[in-house]
Amino acid sequence: MSEIKxxxxxKDQKLKEAYFTAGQGQLIWARFKKQKAAMxxxxxxxxxxxxxxxxxxxxxxxxxxxxxNDTYLNGAPQIPKFCDENGCSFRPFIYSFERSRSIAxxxxxxxEINRDERRYVEFFVxxxxxxxxxFNVDLPGDILDFRxxxxxxxxxxxxxxxxxxxIFGTDATGKDIFSRTLHAINTSLAVGTIGVxxxxxxxxxxxxxxxxxxxxIDSSLQMLTDxxxxxxxxxxxxxxxxxxxxxxxxxMRFFVISMILGLIGWPTLARRVRxxxxxxxxxxxxxxxxxxxxxxxxxxxxxLLPSFTSYIIVDLIITFPYMVLSETALSFIGLGLKxxxxxxxxxxxxxxxxxxxxxxxxxxxxxxxxxxxxxxFVFVGDGLRDAADPYGDAGK
Amino acid sequence: xxxxxxxxxxRAGMALFTMIFVSFIVFSLxxxxxxxxxxxxxxxxxxxxxxxxxxxxxxxxxxxxxxxxYVVRWVDWIYNAFQGKFGDSCILRVDISQLLGxxxxxSLGITLAALLLAYSIAIPVGIISATSNNPYLNNSLRxxxxxxxxxxxxxxALMIMLFSTMVFGESLTGLFSKEFRDAAWSFDKLxxxxxxxxxxxxILGWSATAFAIQTVRALMSDEIGKLYVTAAxxxxxxxxxxxxxxxxxxxxxxxxxxxxxxxxxIFNELPIIALxxxxxxxxxLLIEALARSxxxxxxxxxxxxxxxxxxxxxxxxxxxxxLTDPRIRRSIIG
Numbered sequence: 194m195s196e197i198k199x200x201x202x203x204k205d206q207k208l209k210e211a212y213f214t215a216g217q218g219q220l221i222w223a224r225f226k227k228q229k230a231a232m233x234x235x236x237x238x239x240x241x242x243x244x245x246x247x248x249x250x251x252x253x254x255x256x257x258x259x260x261x262n263d264t265y266l267n268g269a270p271q272i273p274k275f276c277d278e279n280g281c282s283f284r285p286f287i288y289s290f291e292r293s294r295s296i297a298x299x300x301x302x303x304x305e306i307n308r309d310e311r312r313y314v315e316f317f318v319x320x321x322x323x324x325x326x327x328f329n330v331d332l333p334g335d336i337l338d339f340r341x342x343x344x345x346x347x348x349x350x351x352x353x354x355x356x357x358x359x360i361f362g363t364d365a366t367g368k369d370i371f372s373r374t375l376h377a378i379n380t381s382l383a384v385g386t387i388g389v390x391x392x393x394x395x396x397x398x399x400x401x402x403x404x405x406x407x408x409x410i411d412s413s414l415q416m417l418t419d420x421x422x423x424x425x426x427x428x429x430x431x432x433x434x435x436x437x438x439x440x441x442x443x444x445m446r447f448f449v450i451s452m453i454l455g456l457i458g459w460p461t462l463a464r465r466v467r468x469x470x471x472x473x474x475x476x477x478x479x480x481x482x483x484x485x486x487x488x489x490x491x492x493x494x495x496x497l498l499p500s501f502t503s504y505i506i507v508d509l510i511i512t513f514p515y516m517v518l519s520e521t522a523l524s525f526i527g528l529g530l531k532x533x534x535x536x537x538x539x540x541x542x543x544x545x546x547x548x549x550x551x552x553x554x555x556x557x558x559x560x561x562x563x564x565x566x567x568x569x570f571v572f573v574g575d576g577l578r579d580a581a582d583p584y585g586d587a588g589k
Numbered sequence: 590x591x592x593x594x595x596x597x598x599x600r601a602g603m604a605l606f607t608m609i610f611v612s613f614i615v616f617s618l619x620x621x622x623x624x625x626x627x628x629x630x631x632x633x634x635x636x637x638x639x640x641x642x643x644x645x646x647x648x649x650x651x652x653x654x655x656x657x658x659y660v661v662r663w664v665d666w667i668y669n670a671f672q673g674k675f676g677d678s679c680i681l682r683v684d685i686s687q688l689l690g691x692x693x694x695x696s697l698g699i700t701l702a703a704l705l706l707a708y709s710i711a712i713p714v715g716i717i718s719a720t721s722n723n724p725y726l727n728n729s730l731r732x733x734x735x736x737x738x739x740x741x742x743x744x745x746a747l748m749i750m751l752f753s754t755m756v757f758g759e760s761l762t763g764l765f766s767k768e769f770r771d772a773a774w775s776f777d778k779l780x781x782x783x784x785x786x787x788x789x790x791x792i793l794g795w796s797a798t799a800f801a802i803q804t805v806r807a808l809m810s811d812e813i814g815k816l817y818v819t820a821a822x823x824x825x826x827x828x829x830x831x832x833x834x835x836x837x838x839x840x841x842x843x844x845x846x847x848x849x850x851x852x853x854x855i856f857n858e859l860p861i862i863a864l865x866x867x868x869x870x871x872x873x874l875l876i877e878a879l880a881r882s883x884x885x886x887x888x889x890x891x892x893x894x895x896x897x898x899x900x901x902x903x904x905x906x907x908x909x910x911x912l913t914d915p916r917i918r919r920s921i922i923g
Contacts, residue, residue, distance in 0.1 A: 420607045425895045518741050567739040
């Protein structure tokens, strides 16, 4: 009996020791694991990010006009099936179809499905080529250009033996909505990353200066921050975006737009960095370090920065969906990204007309994917915020 | 009283600084647009069949005062802007204040209504969710406010449009019916306006409400844990009396403080919603000015007016707070 007890208490001791010696990362992870919603969010997020990264492999066709299916414009989603009235098949299949239009149908394409003719889904098919690690930077000036050829593949996860398969349907030009959606996740993540990065650098510099020095530097920087916050962001963005000449390439537009998002988005982050620094600066451990004779640089590097990196990471994750959404809103009204680049906003550009609303509702499928993406970000961000708060447990 | 006057002066000075700073940014942006008013006007004339020369552009420039140095024109612009004179629109050749006039007030009204809606829902709901221990209530409220963030206004507007066209076969667009669009204001027109304006107000209020609920909830849960609440409870104050008199009162201060920025956020969305719901009377003028015609004078005027409104609201809320709370006065003048 007593033996068990000692083992138990030893175990307890070990657990306690592990708790007290755990790094901040381990503590956050331990608290984060307890939150179900945040964990689900994290899995969804990882899943979506991976499907964004591997979009060229997971999707059957090229998302640009090159991958269009001109025999199936505005086509409804084709759901692969295993069984129908003609019996079951081990391999999923879709049906072949006939399309026609005439004055009787008001010149709208009418699809007639031929249920007797099956098209079987195949896996790991060869299709359009795509590249990874391929960088082609073309900035003004020859020195800044560089090219890395990267790796070329042409295997896609699935396809059909005959014709094409569109599990989310096609749009007005016959582009596969499934392929476009997954590629759009990629774009949104890239825009968010660039935007957040720029906002973060600015916020760290301005908020850091303001928080570390305090006094009049703080007051004047705060006035500047407040002034920038007062400018209505989207109208301002629209003003800037309207100046982008039409002759710029889609990639150039993409970079500029992400940059502007970052340039507008810094004030909120900067305020948080400042608040963190202001409170941390007066903590006892900082005073202790200073009394031990640590230099300012040492205090900042070894004590202040580690104390709020976790908060900053959380803030970045929380800011992320806002960047993605701003980009979507702007592309939607036609001031953001343009066609060869795929983003949710670009895909939604045409949905306001009544024709789409009444007849082609599958245009809205990507919206669901995006709501999932943003929700996942919000859940993870919120879970991390709770987990990163060292006093979070005490309140509950 | 002296202190209060001092506070008002300092705060007004800060507001003025913000306005001047913003006007500088806006004016610089207007300058960055390729081409100026003179070129644009004459280019327009060119399309009407009368050929133009460089000399004509220069004389037009001189007439519009565009040949003066940058800073002089900026000072001139803000001097006039503060008096409500924005000059003529580049493309439409109409006085901007006349062009905006009613439209601006309508947009402002819709924004304020959305803000009011957001807080009239968020304050009670936020307080309830911060105090209740019911996990279902809390989780469902949490989900709703997350959805408010994840389903932005313009997607919500699209969904409602999709739904209404599928179910009613009619999209709920525009602020007025046809017969009232150009009519003078009357009781009927007001009624017609109200019968249509609720939709943009609700759509605009949607994510604002979600955001406000989160803010109210966070502030309330912070305040509830504080010692003065425990002390009051120990004295025997309880129930809603305890909540409303102590923590709610304190939680309200930061909310009032940020009203201006909340309004900014709602205003941000207005142009996009206006585009979807085709509210030609409201924010879509901005999109028109920028995206379609590149009318920098008009766009500058709109952004200036928006900022002026937000700065004014921030100023007024600060004054109102300072009237009730002496600590705020001290925070600025030290």
